[in-house]
Amino acid sequence: MIVVTGATGKVGHELVRLLSEAEEQVTGLSRQPAPLPEGVRHSPADLAEPASLKEAFEGAEALFLLVAGEDPRAILDMAKAGGIRRVVLLSSQGAGTRPQAYRHAAAFEDAVRGSGLDWTILRPGGFTSNAFAWAEQIRADRTVAAPFGDVGLPTIDPADIAEVAAVILREAGHAGRTYELTGPGPVTPRERAAMIGEALGAAVRFVEQTREEARTQMLQFMPEPIAEGTLAILGEPTAAEQKVSPDVQRILGRAPRTFADWAARNIAAFR
Numbered sequence: 001m002i003v004v005t006g007a008t009g010k011v012g013h014e015l016v017r018l019l020s021e022a023e024e025q026v027t028g029l030s031r032q033p034a035p036l037p038e039g040v041r042h043s044p045a046d047l048a049e050p051a052s053l054k055e056a057f058e059g060a061e062a063l064f065l066l067v068a069g070e071d072p073r074a075i076l077d078m079a080k081a082g083g084i085r086r087v088v089l090l091s092s093q094g095a096g097t098r099p100q101a102y103r104h105a106a107a108f109e110d111a112v113r114g115s116g117l118d119w120t121i122l123r124p125g126g127f128t129s130n131a132f133a134w135a136e137q138i139r140a141d142r143t144v145a146a147p148f149g150d151v152g153l154p155t156i157d158p159a160d161i162a163e164v165a166a167v168i169l170r171e172a173g174h175a176g177r178t179y180e181l182t183g184p185g186p187v188t189p190r191e192r193a194a195m196i197g198e199a200l201g202a203a204v205r206f207v208e209q210t211r212e213e214a215r216t217q218m219l220q221f222m223p224e225p226i227a228e229g230t231l232a233i234l235g236e237p238t239a240a241e242q243k244v245s246p247d248v249q250r251i252l253g254r255a256p257r258t259f260a261d262w263a264a265r266n267i268a269a270f271r
Protein backbone atom coordinates (compact mmCIF):
# COMPACT_ATOMS: atom_id res chain seq x y z
CA MET A 1 0.00 0.00 0.00
CA ILE A 2 1.29 3.45 -0.95
CA VAL A 3 -0.14 6.48 0.90
CA VAL A 4 -0.27 9.66 -1.22
CA THR A 5 -0.79 12.91 0.70
CA GLY A 6 -2.24 15.89 -1.17
CA ALA A 7 -4.64 13.65 -3.10
CA THR A 8 -6.79 16.66 -4.05
CA GLY A 9 -3.72 18.64 -5.24
CA LYS A 10 -2.16 19.00 -8.66
CA VAL A 11 0.71 16.59 -8.01
CA GLY A 12 -1.01 14.17 -5.63
CA HIS A 13 -4.13 13.68 -7.74
CA GLU A 14 -2.10 12.78 -10.82
CA LEU A 15 0.20 10.52 -8.76
CA VAL A 16 -2.79 8.58 -7.38
CA ARG A 17 -4.04 8.10 -10.96
CA LEU A 18 -0.65 6.84 -12.21
CA LEU A 19 -0.15 4.41 -9.31
CA SER A 20 -3.67 3.10 -9.59
CA GLU A 21 -3.23 2.57 -13.35
CA ALA A 22 -0.06 0.60 -12.54
CA GLU A 23 -2.24 -1.57 -10.28
CA GLU A 24 -0.60 -0.47 -7.04
CA GLN A 25 -2.73 -0.37 -3.91
CA VAL A 26 -3.15 3.30 -3.04
CA THR A 27 -4.61 5.39 -0.24
CA GLY A 28 -5.23 9.04 -1.16
CA LEU A 29 -5.01 11.35 1.85
CA SER A 30 -6.36 14.91 2.14
CA ARG A 31 -8.56 16.95 4.47
CA GLN A 32 -11.25 17.50 1.82
CA PRO A 33 -12.96 14.66 -0.07
CA ALA A 34 -11.10 13.75 -3.27
CA PRO A 35 -12.57 12.36 -6.51
CA LEU A 36 -10.33 9.29 -6.89
CA PRO A 37 -10.14 6.41 -9.38
CA GLU A 38 -12.21 3.33 -8.61
CA GLY A 39 -10.59 1.07 -6.04
CA VAL A 40 -8.50 3.82 -4.43
CA ARG A 41 -9.20 4.31 -0.75
CA HIS A 42 -9.59 7.90 0.49
CA SER A 43 -8.43 8.76 3.96
CA PRO A 44 -9.63 12.08 5.36
CA ALA A 45 -6.81 13.22 7.65
CA ASP A 46 -4.84 16.34 8.57
CA LEU A 47 -1.02 16.49 8.51
CA ALA A 48 -1.28 19.22 11.14
CA GLU A 49 -2.77 16.58 13.47
CA PRO A 50 -0.43 13.59 13.29
CA ALA A 51 -2.73 11.40 15.42
CA SER A 52 -5.35 11.63 12.63
CA LEU A 53 -2.93 9.78 10.27
CA LYS A 54 -2.97 6.48 12.19
CA GLU A 55 -5.63 4.72 10.13
CA ALA A 56 -4.19 5.79 6.74
CA PHE A 57 -0.67 4.61 7.68
CA GLU A 58 -1.63 1.25 9.26
CA GLY A 59 -0.15 -1.56 7.14
CA ALA A 60 1.19 0.77 4.40
CA GLU A 61 4.67 0.32 2.93
CA ALA A 62 5.51 3.70 1.33
CA LEU A 63 4.53 7.36 1.76
CA PHE A 64 4.44 10.31 -0.63
CA LEU A 65 4.62 13.26 1.74
CA LEU A 66 4.11 16.94 1.11
CA VAL A 67 5.11 19.81 3.35
CA ALA A 68 2.10 20.60 5.52
CA GLY A 69 1.60 20.75 9.29
CA GLU A 70 4.23 21.88 11.76
CA ASP A 71 5.72 18.68 13.14
CA PRO A 72 7.38 16.49 10.48
CA ARG A 73 8.97 14.24 13.13
CA ALA A 74 5.58 13.37 14.61
CA ILE A 75 4.25 12.60 11.09
CA LEU A 76 7.23 10.33 10.38
CA ASP A 77 6.91 8.60 13.78
CA MET A 78 3.28 7.80 12.92
CA ALA A 79 4.46 6.47 9.54
CA LYS A 80 7.03 4.17 11.15
CA ALA A 81 4.53 2.96 13.74
CA GLY A 82 2.17 2.02 10.88
CA GLY A 83 4.89 -0.06 9.16
CA ILE A 84 5.97 2.42 6.44
CA ARG A 85 9.58 1.89 5.32
CA ARG A 86 10.04 4.37 2.46
CA VAL A 87 9.19 8.07 2.08
CA VAL A 88 9.31 10.39 -0.94
CA LEU A 89 9.15 14.03 0.13
CA LEU A 90 7.76 16.75 -2.16
CA SER A 91 9.98 19.60 -0.98
CA SER A 92 10.95 22.73 -2.90
CA GLN A 93 13.99 24.06 -4.77
CA GLY A 94 13.97 26.95 -2.25
CA ALA A 95 14.91 24.53 0.57
CA GLY A 96 18.32 24.27 -1.09
CA THR A 97 18.78 27.75 -2.58
CA ARG A 98 17.05 29.85 0.13
CA PRO A 99 16.88 27.69 3.29
CA GLN A 100 16.00 30.68 5.50
CA ALA A 101 12.91 31.73 3.51
CA TYR A 102 11.95 28.08 2.89
CA ARG A 103 12.74 26.88 6.43
CA HIS A 104 9.47 24.95 6.64
CA ALA A 105 10.46 22.76 3.68
CA ALA A 106 14.07 22.59 4.97
CA ALA A 107 12.79 21.32 8.36
CA PHE A 108 10.78 18.56 6.61
CA GLU A 109 13.92 17.60 4.64
CA ASP A 110 16.00 17.36 7.85
CA ALA A 111 13.32 15.23 9.52
CA VAL A 112 13.06 12.89 6.52
CA ARG A 113 16.85 12.48 6.32
CA GLY A 114 17.03 11.68 10.03
CA SER A 115 13.98 9.42 10.08
CA GLY A 116 15.69 6.06 9.61
CA LEU A 117 13.34 5.39 6.66
CA ASP A 118 14.57 4.96 3.08
CA TRP A 119 14.07 8.50 1.76
CA THR A 120 14.08 10.41 -1.52
CA ILE A 121 13.64 14.17 -1.72
CA LEU A 122 12.12 15.99 -4.72
CA ARG A 123 13.00 19.67 -5.07
CA PRO A 124 10.85 21.19 -7.82
CA GLY A 125 11.20 24.78 -8.97
CA GLY A 126 8.09 26.88 -9.69
CA PHE A 127 5.15 24.93 -11.16
CA THR A 128 3.77 25.68 -14.66
CA SER A 129 0.34 25.40 -12.99
CA ASN A 130 0.97 28.62 -11.04
CA ALA A 131 -0.35 30.23 -14.25
CA PHE A 132 -3.85 29.13 -13.13
CA ALA A 133 -3.65 32.30 -10.99
CA TRP A 134 -3.97 34.24 -14.28
CA ALA A 135 -7.07 32.36 -15.45
CA GLU A 136 -9.72 34.74 -14.14
CA GLN A 137 -8.10 37.82 -15.70
CA ILE A 138 -7.47 36.06 -19.00
CA ARG A 139 -11.09 34.91 -19.14
CA ALA A 140 -12.33 38.42 -18.25
CA ASP A 141 -10.19 40.64 -20.50
CA ARG A 142 -7.35 38.61 -22.07
CA THR A 143 -4.76 40.24 -19.79
CA VAL A 144 -2.00 38.95 -17.50
CA ALA A 145 -0.55 41.18 -14.77
CA ALA A 146 2.68 39.79 -13.31
CA PRO A 147 6.06 41.06 -12.08
CA PHE A 148 9.49 40.54 -13.68
CA GLY A 149 8.09 39.99 -17.19
CA ASP A 150 11.44 39.24 -18.81
CA VAL A 151 13.05 37.00 -16.19
CA GLY A 152 13.05 33.40 -17.42
CA LEU A 153 12.77 30.33 -15.16
CA PRO A 154 12.54 26.63 -16.12
CA THR A 155 9.11 25.97 -14.56
CA ILE A 156 8.10 22.34 -14.06
CA ASP A 157 4.85 20.65 -15.05
CA PRO A 158 3.20 19.04 -11.96
CA ALA A 159 2.35 16.05 -14.17
CA ASP A 160 6.10 15.46 -14.60
CA ILE A 161 6.62 15.65 -10.82
CA ALA A 162 3.88 13.04 -10.37
CA GLU A 163 5.45 10.80 -13.01
CA VAL A 164 8.89 11.06 -11.38
CA ALA A 165 7.34 10.28 -7.97
CA ALA A 166 5.52 7.24 -9.40
CA VAL A 167 8.80 5.84 -10.79
CA ILE A 168 10.66 6.41 -7.52
CA LEU A 169 7.89 4.81 -5.47
CA ARG A 170 7.82 1.73 -7.72
CA GLU A 171 11.48 1.08 -8.53
CA ALA A 172 14.56 0.49 -6.34
CA GLY A 173 17.72 2.60 -6.43
CA HIS A 174 16.52 6.06 -5.41
CA ALA A 175 17.10 5.90 -1.62
CA GLY A 176 19.25 8.69 -0.20
CA ARG A 177 18.91 10.85 -3.33
CA THR A 178 17.77 14.46 -3.68
CA TYR A 179 16.46 15.33 -7.15
CA GLU A 180 16.11 18.84 -8.59
CA LEU A 181 13.10 18.99 -10.90
CA THR A 182 12.79 21.65 -13.61
CA GLY A 183 11.25 22.08 -17.02
CA PRO A 184 13.25 21.90 -20.28
CA GLY A 185 14.34 25.56 -20.40
CA PRO A 186 13.75 29.07 -19.07
CA VAL A 187 10.45 30.75 -20.02
CA THR A 188 9.61 34.33 -19.01
CA PRO A 189 6.17 35.39 -17.70
CA ARG A 190 5.68 37.44 -20.89
CA GLU A 191 6.39 34.33 -23.00
CA ARG A 192 4.06 32.21 -20.84
CA ALA A 193 1.22 34.70 -21.36
CA ALA A 194 1.86 34.62 -25.13
CA MET A 195 1.84 30.78 -25.14
CA ILE A 196 -1.54 30.73 -23.40
CA GLY A 197 -2.73 33.21 -26.07
CA GLU A 198 -1.49 30.89 -28.82
CA ALA A 199 -3.32 27.92 -27.31
CA LEU A 200 -6.44 30.10 -26.97
CA GLY A 201 -6.18 31.46 -30.50
CA ALA A 202 -6.45 35.02 -29.10
CA ALA A 203 -3.84 37.62 -28.12
CA VAL A 204 -3.16 37.92 -24.39
CA ARG A 205 -1.84 41.32 -23.23
CA PHE A 206 0.99 41.36 -20.65
CA VAL A 207 1.05 44.14 -18.04
CA GLU A 208 4.16 44.26 -15.86
CA GLN A 209 3.40 44.70 -12.15
CA THR A 210 5.82 46.41 -9.78
CA ARG A 211 7.40 44.28 -7.08
CA GLU A 212 5.21 46.03 -4.47
CA GLU A 213 1.99 45.32 -6.39
CA ALA A 214 2.92 41.66 -6.71
CA ARG A 215 3.88 41.47 -3.01
CA THR A 216 0.53 42.89 -1.89
CA GLN A 217 -1.29 40.31 -4.02
CA MET A 218 0.87 37.39 -2.76
CA LEU A 219 0.38 38.29 0.90
CA GLN A 220 -3.33 37.55 0.47
CA PHE A 221 -2.58 33.83 0.17
CA MET A 222 0.96 33.13 1.43
CA PRO A 223 2.99 33.89 4.57
CA GLU A 224 5.45 36.80 4.34
CA PRO A 225 8.74 34.80 4.25
CA ILE A 226 7.41 32.63 1.40
CA ALA A 227 6.14 35.72 -0.49
CA GLU A 228 9.57 37.38 -0.09
CA GLY A 229 11.39 34.17 -1.09
CA THR A 230 9.13 33.74 -4.13
CA LEU A 231 9.62 37.37 -5.22
CA ALA A 232 13.38 36.99 -4.87
CA ILE A 233 13.32 33.83 -7.02
CA LEU A 234 11.05 35.45 -9.65
CA GLY A 235 12.97 38.73 -9.78
CA GLU A 236 16.58 37.96 -8.93
CA PRO A 237 17.03 34.21 -9.44
CA THR A 238 20.41 32.74 -8.59
CA ALA A 239 22.32 30.72 -11.18
CA ALA A 240 21.10 27.52 -9.43
CA GLU A 241 17.46 28.63 -9.75
CA GLN A 242 17.84 29.31 -13.49
CA LYS A 243 19.66 26.08 -14.23
CA VAL A 244 17.93 23.29 -16.14
CA SER A 245 18.29 20.07 -14.15
CA PRO A 246 18.92 16.76 -15.96
CA ASP A 247 16.99 14.76 -13.32
CA VAL A 248 13.57 14.51 -15.06
CA GLN A 249 15.27 13.28 -18.25
CA ARG A 250 17.39 10.79 -16.27
CA ILE A 251 14.46 9.33 -14.35
CA LEU A 252 11.77 9.35 -17.07
CA GLY A 253 14.04 8.78 -20.11
CA ARG A 254 12.44 11.74 -21.88
CA ALA A 255 12.66 15.53 -21.76
CA PRO A 256 10.41 17.40 -19.31
CA ARG A 257 7.16 18.79 -20.73
CA THR A 258 7.18 22.37 -22.02
CA PHE A 259 5.05 25.28 -20.82
CA ALA A 260 3.30 25.31 -24.22
CA ASP A 261 2.30 21.67 -23.67
CA TRP A 262 0.89 22.51 -20.21
CA ALA A 263 -1.05 25.47 -21.65
CA ALA A 264 -2.56 23.34 -24.43
CA ARG A 265 -3.66 20.61 -21.98
CA ASN A 266 -5.20 23.11 -19.56
CA ILE A 267 -6.62 25.68 -21.96
CA ALA A 268 -10.23 25.10 -20.86
CA ALA A 269 -9.45 27.02 -17.64
CA PHE A 270 -8.57 30.14 -19.68
CA ARG A 271 -11.51 30.23 -22.14
Ligand SMILES: NC(=O)c1ccc[n+]([C@@H]2O[C@H](COP(=O)([O-])OP(=O)(O)OC[C@H]3O[C@@H](n4cnc5c(N)ncnc54)[C@H](OP(=O)(O)O)[C@@H]3O)[C@@H](O)[C@H]2O)c1
Pocket residue numbers: 005006007008009010011012029030031032033045046047048066067068069090091092093124125126127130158
Ligand atom coordinates in the same frame (compact mmCIF):
# COMPACT_ATOMS: atom_id res chain seq x y z
N1 LIG B 1 3.43 25.80 -6.70
C1 LIG B 1 4.75 25.84 -6.76
O1 LIG B 1 5.35 26.59 -7.55
C2 LIG B 1 5.57 24.93 -5.86
C3 LIG B 1 6.96 24.92 -6.01
C4 LIG B 1 7.70 24.06 -5.20
C5 LIG B 1 7.07 23.25 -4.26
N2 LIG B 1 5.70 23.29 -4.15
C6 LIG B 1 5.05 22.41 -3.14
O2 LIG B 1 4.26 21.42 -3.76
C7 LIG B 1 3.24 21.00 -2.85
C8 LIG B 1 1.98 20.63 -3.60
O3 LIG B 1 1.65 21.62 -4.47
P1 LIG B 1 0.34 21.50 -5.32
O4 LIG B 1 0.38 22.52 -6.38
O5 LIG B 1 0.01 20.06 -5.60
O6 LIG B 1 -0.66 22.13 -4.23
P2 LIG B 1 -2.16 22.02 -4.23
O7 LIG B 1 -2.66 21.72 -5.58
O8 LIG B 1 -2.68 23.22 -3.51
O9 LIG B 1 -2.36 20.75 -3.28
C9 LIG B 1 -2.02 20.73 -1.96
C10 LIG B 1 -2.56 19.44 -1.38
O10 LIG B 1 -2.16 19.34 -0.02
C11 LIG B 1 -3.27 18.97 0.77
N3 LIG B 1 -3.07 19.52 2.10
C12 LIG B 1 -2.75 20.80 2.40
N4 LIG B 1 -2.65 20.94 3.74
C13 LIG B 1 -2.90 19.71 4.26
C14 LIG B 1 -2.96 19.21 5.59
N5 LIG B 1 -2.74 20.00 6.66
N6 LIG B 1 -3.23 17.90 5.77
C15 LIG B 1 -3.47 17.09 4.71
N7 LIG B 1 -3.43 17.51 3.43
C16 LIG B 1 -3.17 18.81 3.23
C17 LIG B 1 -4.47 19.59 0.05
O11 LIG B 1 -5.64 18.88 0.32
P3 LIG B 1 -6.77 19.39 1.33
O12 LIG B 1 -6.85 20.88 1.25
O13 LIG B 1 -8.00 18.67 0.85
O14 LIG B 1 -6.32 18.89 2.64
C18 LIG B 1 -4.07 19.35 -1.40
O15 LIG B 1 -4.42 18.04 -1.80
C19 LIG B 1 3.07 22.11 -1.83
O16 LIG B 1 3.46 21.60 -0.58
C20 LIG B 1 4.06 23.18 -2.27
O17 LIG B 1 4.74 23.75 -1.19
C21 LIG B 1 4.94 24.10 -4.93
